Amino acid sequence: MVKIEHLSKTFIQNGIEVKVFGNINLEVKKGEFVSLIGASGCGKSTLLRLIAGLIQPDSGTMLANGEPITAPSPTRGFAFQEHALFPWLNIYSNIAFGLKMLGTFKNNKSLVNEWIERVGLKGFEKSFSHQLSGGMCQRAALARSFIVRPDLLLLDEPLGALDAFTRMNMQDEILRIQEQEKTTMIMVTHDVDEAVYMSDRVVVMSPRPGRIRKIINIELPRPRSRISGLFTERRNKLLDILHFGGEEKEEEYKI
Ligand SMILES: Nc1ncnc2c1ncn2[C@@H]1O[C@H](COP(=O)(O)OP(=O)(O)OP(=O)(O)O)[C@@H](O)[C@H]1O
Ligand SMILES: [Mg+2]
Numbered sequence: 001m002v003k004i005e006h007l008s009k010t011f012i013q014n015g016i017e018v019k020v021f022g023n024i025n026l027e028v029k030k031g032e033f034v035s036l037i038g039a040s041g042c043g044k045s046t047l048l049r050l051i052a053g054l055i056q057p058d059s060g061t062m063l064a065n066g067e068p069i070t071a072p073s074p075t076r077g078f079a080f081q082e083h084a085l086f087p088w089l090n091i092y093s094n095i096a097f098g099l100k101m102l103g104t105f106k107n108n109k110s111l112v113n114e115w116i117e118r119v120g121l122k123g124f125e126k127s128f129s130h131q132l133s134g135g136m137c138q139r140a141a142l143a144r145s146f147i148v149r150p151d152l153l154l155l156d157e158p159l160g161a162l163d164a165f166t167r168m169n170m171q172d173e174i175l176r177i178q179e180q181e182k183t184t185m186i187m188v189t190h191d192v193d194e195a196v197y198m199s200d201r202v203v204v205m206s207p208r209p210g211r212i213r214k215i216i217n218i219e220l221p222r223p224r225s226r227i228s229g230l231f232t233e234r235r236n237k238l239l240d241i242l243h244f245g246g247e248e249k250e251e252e253y254k255i
Contacts, residue, residue, distance in 0.1 A: 001152060001184045002028040002051060007060035009046055020046045021210035024060070026203065030151075033178060033185045035195040035202045037242070043210030044188040048154045051186065052078040064152060074102055077150030079141050079158050085129040091140050092116065092125040098148035115143040119173070134161030139170065146177055153178075155187040159194065167191075168226070171198055175222070192242065196234045197224055204241055214241055 007024040010017050020043040028034050036044045049055045050062060053072040062069040064076060072078075077098075085094045096112045099105040105112075116122055119139040129137050138161050145153055158174070159167045175198060178185055189195050195202045196218055204214040218234055225231055 001030045001032070001065060002026070002186070003061075003063040004051070005061045007047075007050065007062060008058045009043070009050065009055075010058055019209045024210070024212060026212065028184060028186060030184055031182050033175075033187070033198055033200050035199040036186065036188045036205060037190065037192070037195050037202055037238070038205030038210075038213075039207050042205045042207035044205060045156050046210070047205075048078065048156050048186065048188060051152075052076055052154050054078070074098070074148055075151045077145040077148060077153040079145045079153070079155045085137050085140055085144070087129050090126050090128055091121055091132070094129075094140055095143045095147060097144060102148060111147060115147050118177075119143045135163065135166050138162060142170070142174065146181065146183070149181055150183065152184045152186070155185065157188050157190065160190075167194070172223075174198070179222075192235055192238050193226065196220075196231060196238060197226060202238060204238070216241070 004024055004026040008022045009020045011020060012018070024043075024047065036047065038044060046055070050057055051064070051069065053069045053076065056070075064073075069076075085091075086097065089097065092112060095115055096105055096109075099108050099111070116125060119142060121136060121140060121143070124132060124136065129140075132140070138158060142158060145155070155174075159170050162170060171194060174185075177183070187198065189198075199218050202216045202218060203212055204216065205211065206213045216234070216238060220228075220230055220234065
């Protein structure tokens with residue numbers, strides 16, 4: 001689904017070059033759920049933006065479904081770190097936005113109501129983002145991403161604004177939808193439990209320059225239990241890598 005080779009990206013900040021990463025290699029299979037985890041500033045959002053086609057790399061290749069990624073595409077959905085609903089559109093219009101862009105809204109009006117219900121926002125169709133909680137906005141943003149049924153969904157900390165209980169419910173909801181829609185997912189998260197609970201593989205990134213330090217396979221059966229011994233074992237392993245990573249052997253991993 002996604003194949004990235006030798007990807008490098010540098011930004012110019014106040015006349016100074018900031019090398020975000022120099023050589024990222026990553027493959028994500030169709031239907032797979034991959035999480036990116038790592039310190040702030042290690043380039044997670046930049047990597048997602050590159051895959052989305054929103055920005056261009058300095059060098060390297062990026063393929064989605066075998067085609068070079070050169071620009072954004074409706075087949076690659078993107079949910080931003082800040083929920084980024086359009087403040088001038090109400091919840092209904094925000095969720096319907098992608099369908100309108102694709103020109104399929106008229107034949108799919110019932111789908112908008114279906115998604116509003118799915119994310120628990122019935123009754124709030126006419127509300128605007130400033131009138132809702134952060135969690136409600138994130139749920140609306142998720143509905144807006146899923147409604148156009150992208151092959152690949154790129155999620156940048158999609159649940160960051162949620163309280164712990166709503167967050168766990170939304171994790172289950174995303175997994176349920178992902179299973180139904182067979183969407184390939186790449187999700188940035190800072191939450192170790194979330195990464196282990198949701199992912200087939202967790203990509204651990206390190207900063208300065210950003211690189212993939214380790215990839216952990218989470219081979220636990222689904223649906224997963226947050227309290228099983230096997231879950232705790234994976235979680236501890238990931239915590240260990242994140243906290244004592246300086247001792248890790250530097251290797252270039254490829255998935
Ligand atoms: N548009 C930009 N212009 C200049 N520098 C940028 C730009 N976007 C990102 N950067 C720089 O690239 C580096 C990586 O940023 P990025 O947003 O990808 O990090 P991140 O891993 O997503 O961090 P966080 O966990 O805090 O969201 C940072 O040093 C940042 O300052
Ligand atoms: Mg980020």
